[in-house]
Amino acid sequence: MRLMERTRNRSQQAATDTTPATPILMSAAQGSDADSGQPGPFYQQVIALSLTPQRYQRPGLQEKVLETLDLGKIYIYADEFTTENPDLGHQDCVIKGLLKFFKTEFFTWVTSPTCSQCGSETTMSGVEAPNPGELRKGASRTEVHRCKELPLHLERFPRYNDPETLLETRRGRCGEWANCFSLCCLALGSRTRWVWNAEDHVWTEVYSERLKRWVHCDSCEQAFDQPQIYAVGWGKKMSYCLAFSSEGAKDVTRRYVRKEEQALSRTRGTEGELQRAIGDVTKRCRSTENAERLRAEDEAEEVELAGFMSGPTPTAPEEERPRESGNVEWKEARGEMGRKDASG
Ligand SMILES: [Zn+2]
Numbered sequence: 559m560r561l562m563e564r565t566r567n568r569s570q571q572a573a574t575d576t577t578p579a580t581p582i583l584m585s586a587a588q589g590s591d592a593d594s595g596q597p598g599p600f601y602q603q604v605i606a607l608s609l610t611p612q613r614y615q616r617p618g619l620q621e622k623v624l625e626t627l628d629l630g631k632i633y634i635y636a637d638e639f640t641t642e643n644p645d646l647g648h649q650d651c652v653i654k655g656l657l658k659f660f661k662t663e664f665f666t667w668v669t670s671p672t673c674s675q676c677g678s679e680t681t682m683s684g685v686e687a688p689n690p691g692e693l694r695k696g697a698s699r700t701e702v703h704r705c706k707e708l709p710l711h712l713e714r715f716p717r718y719n720d721p722e723t724l725l726e727t728r729r730g731r732c733g734e735w736a737n738c739f740s741l742c743c744l745a746l747g748s749r750t751r752w753v754w755n756a757e758d759h760v761w762t763e764v765y766s767e768r769l770k771r772w773v774h775c776d777s778c779e780q781a782f783d784q785p786q787i788y789a790v791g792w793g794k795k796m797s798y799c800l801a802f803s804s805e806g807a808k809d810v811t812r813r814y815v816r817k818e819e820q821a822l823s824r825t826r827g828t829e830g831e832l833q834r835a836i837g838d839v840t841k842r843c844r845s846t847e848n849a850e851r852l853r854a855e856d857e858a859e860e861v862e863l864a865g866f867m868s869g870p871t872p873t874a875p876e877e878e879r880p881r882e883s884g885n886v887e888w889k890e891a892r893g894e895m896g897r898k899d900a901s902g
Contacts, residue, residue, distance in 0.1 A: 600827025623745035647768030696720025806840030
């Protein structure tokens with residue numbers, strides 16, 4: 559039974575574009591209580607997801623980011639955004655500058671890699687376990703793509719989880735983009751969350767000191783503060799959006815799913831199991847010094863999120879655009895072409 563589950567998980571992973579964290583089990587005592595017994599698989603998954611931003615704390619890693627990015631360019635962009643957006647603070651504009659640099663110069667989107675032998679296009683032919691070298695650099699799995707011109711040539715595309723490796727490879731799909739971008743935001747001095755969506759997408763949130771709230775950022779789309787882009791622009795239905803940082807975990811679904819018709823049912827586990835996992839991650843992350851301040855911030859965010867569900871939900875024009883990242887075939891396969899898709 560256990561083996562069957564593992565096989566099924568592997569085949570599910572093959573179809574995804576985010577790079578899941580390596581599952582690590584917590585002891586049952588940390589996740590169970592007398593009423594609800596042993597923690598289920600969803601509890602374990604949330605605990606495993608919480609490890610992604612923990613990797614950003616690796617000694618020397620944020621310094622390496624600062625050595626790798628073209629800070630001069632990012633700050634020039636930031637100054638331009640500051641002039642254009644007087645309502646934003648400088649910190650917000652640095653993030654907007656980073657978004658621009660990251661998308662236009664730093665990171666490359668890969669649906670299928672170019673053939674290293676002849677430069678032709680390739681098409682996905684399967685997924686295998688990473689080889690020892692790929693594993694050492696933090697690959698979770700390796701896609702194999704076949705050259706359209708030299709069909710005997712197979713191009714390997716390892717999907718890396720390790721943010722340090724991503725600073726070097728600088729390519730991938732949303733998993734790699736969001737992972738590396740979140741690290742870069744943190745290194746540039748912003749409090750940062752990595753946000754996981756159960757329907758195969760990941761993005762970033764940054765705490766804006768000027769706006770006094772968490773702001774949605776999607777590096778693949780160069781989007782700043784456009785939380786309704788998925789539900790409205792892409793026409794994506796979602797069940798869970800969970801945010802993780804070194805300060806804890808938070809269910810932020812209501813920021814992205816504001817109407818009943820945008821929601822998918824939440825069937826991964828019980829709500830109690832999810833709350834227990836979030837509570838355990840948060841407890842593990844916080845110290846006695848910051849717990850009080852962060853709890854007050856959590857309460858303010860609860861009020862903000864509750865407001866999204868009850869009040870009107872106007873959208874900005876930028877939130878109504880279809881997905882940019884990925885080619886048309888790939889987006890259509892995922893049903894993320896937005897309104898164009900719906901109208902045929
Ligand atoms: Zn080729």
